[in-house]
Amino acid sequence: MTDLTPREIVSELDRFIIGQNDAKRAVAVALRNRWRRKQLSDDIRDEVYPKNILMIGPTGVGKTEISRRLAKLARAPFIKVEATKFTEVGYVGRDVEQIIRDLVDAAIIQTREHMREDVKVKAHAAAEDRVIEAIAGTDAREATREMFRKKLKDGLLDDTEIELELADTSNPLGGMFDIPGQPGSQMGMMNIGDLFGKAMGGRTTKKRMTVAESYEVLISDEADKLLDDETVNAAALQAVEQNGIVFLDEIDKVCARQEARGGDVSREGVQRDLLPLIEGTTVSTKHGPVKTDHILFIASGAFHIAKPSDLLPELQGRLPIRVELRALTEEDFVRILTETDNALTRQYTALMGTEEVVVSFTDDGISALAKIAADVNQSVENIGARRLYTVMERVFEELSFSAPDRSGEEIIVNASFVETNLGELAKSMDVSRYVL
Numbered sequence: 001m002t003d004l005t006p007r008e009i010v011s012e013l014d015r016f017i018i019g020q021n022d023a024k025r026a027v028a029v030a031l032r033n034r035w036r037r038k039q040l041s042d043d044i045r046d047e048v049y050p051k052n053i054l055m056i057g058p059t060g061v062g063k064t065e066i067s068r069r070l071a072k073l074a075r076a077p078f079i080k081v082e083a084t085k086f087t088e089v090g091y092v093g094r095d096v097e098q099i100i101r102d103l104v105d106a107a108i109i110q111t112r113e114h115m116r117e118d119v120k121v122k123a124h125a126a127a128e129d130r131v132i133e134a135i136a137g138t139d140a141r142e143a144t145r146e147m148f149r150k151k152l153k154d155g156l157l158d159d160t161e162i163e164l165e166l167a168d169t170s171n172p173l174g175g176m177f178d179i180p181g182q183p184g185s186q187m188g189m190m191n192i193g194d195l196f197g198k199a200m201g202g203r204t205t206k207k208r209m210t211v212a213e214s215y216e217v218l219i220s221d222e223a224d225k226l227l228d229d230e231t232v233n234a235a236a237l238q239a240v241e242q243n244g245i246v247f248l249d250e251i252d253k254v255c256a257r258q259e260a261r262g263g264d265v266s267r268e269g270v271q272r273d274l275l276p277l278i279e280g281t282t283v284s285t286k287h288g289p290v291k292t293d294h295i296l297f298i299a300s301g302a303f304h305i306a307k308p309s310d311l312l313p314e315l316q317g318r319l320p321i322r323v324e325l326r327a328l329t330e331e332d333f334v335r336i337l338t339e340t341d342n343a344l345t346r347q348y349t350a351l352m353g354t355e356e357v358v359v360s361f362t363d364d365g366i367s368a369l370a371k372i373a374a375d376v377n378q379s380v381e382n383i384g385a386r387r388l389y390t391v392m393e394r395v396f397e398e399l400s401f402s403a404p405d406r407s408g409e410e411i412i413v414n415a416s417f418v419e420t421n422l423g424e425l426a427k428s429m430d431v432s433r434y435v436l
């Protein structure tokens with residue numbers, strides 16, 4: 001839970017997403033409303049339901065990214081699912097409650113991570129003791145232990161090899177129950193790991209490694225000891241009920257209008273199935289029942305053919321906040337390449353930096369990349385900012401391959417570099433259809 005104000009939330013989102021202010025404001029308010037709800041007295045708190053959001057906009061313009069970043073900011077359990085997944089052959093009437101079960105699974109992993117962070121200091125101390133024990137032996141005198149502790153802190157023992165006894169988490173069945181393409185959890189099968197977890201309970205395994213390597217391993221081993229499954233699961237269920245966010249993509253594809261004949265029934269069926277989840281119901285999961293009343297749903301779709309008004313009226317009512325996201329322009333691409341914290345230009349510079357190749361971008365290089373991405377989007381298919389990934393990958397293809405032989409070099413990505421590496425390709429629509 002975060003106590004950031006809507007303005008602060010938007011400015012955090014601004015670090016990663018260019019434009020799309022309406023959508024940012026809507027999700028910021030939704031998050032703030034959760035905080036507001038928490039401040040209320042018990043009797044009124046349960047009456048306040050989240051106002052779910054419908055994001056309307058073409059592919060690749062930031063719908064998922066905004067929602068995912070919001071969840072990260074709020075440390076909220078998050079899951080993205082495609083509504084159409086529930087209409088595939090063989091999946092008609094598929095259990096939409098699985099969405100909540102998958103959300104719980106994601107929340108358990110996330111909660112464990114967060115709690116691990118919280119117990120890290122304790123775990124760190126315990127890990128130190130174990131390393132000293134491994135070096136000095138269990139019956140070492142206090143003075144000896146202190147001497148090693150000091151050496152350890154000074155990093156003098158980093159290369160010393162030790163043998164450690166660790167909890168064995170490997171699956172003794174070697175994945176023989178895995179069914180390709182159909183993870184157990186989705187089939188509602190019992191998790192094999194859980195089934196045999198108890199049997200594996202006390203198993204340990206011996207491993208040799210250096211002190212430096214052992215630290216990370218030991219800290220996570222110790223942290224796990226401090227966190228029992230029940231505590232983690234209870235906290236995760238609570239997080240799902242109070243803070244969970246479900247991102248329902250392609251909601252427009254389950255409207256009757258989308259398909260003239262056949263299919264309609266099952267498509268509308270999906271909407272009917274989804275309704276109770278959004279209205280609030282209790283889903284049973286293997287970790288306990290989950291009330292969905294306060295989970296935030298963000299539905300999204302391009303709505304090129306079907307319109308929001310083609311959704312079931314009840315569903316429309318449950319998605320009262322509508323925001324439109326606009327298609328991205330060449331200027332947006334320039335900003336995405338330069339202004340965001342995770343900009344691709346920064347990523348490629350960092351990656352090449354590991355090979356001692358110094359990459360820098362000039363303004364005309366950035367403009368050329370943005371222009372090509374916008375042109376290909378227009379001539380082939382508009383896939384939004386995703387086009388930047390394919391364009392960048394192609395521009396860097398040669399350098400990515402040869403970088404280890406070029407350490408010490410400086411590469412300036414200017415217009416002519418971009419032109420040399422993909423100018424010809426981008427000019428041919430047939431070719432760019434396949435490679436960009």
Ligand SMILES: Nc1ncnc2c1ncn2[C@@H]1O[C@H](COP(=O)(O)OP(=O)(O)OP(=O)(O)O)[C@@H](O)[C@H]1O
Binds near residue numbers: 018019063
């Ligand atoms: N406005 C934006 N600013 C910065 N990056 C963006 C923006 N829009 C999209 N991106 C980047 O493009 C990629 C795809 O965006 P995203 O997943 O949000 O698409 P989407 O709108 O949810 O589309 P779809 O409905 O097809 O999933 C992401 O990696 C994201 O970082």
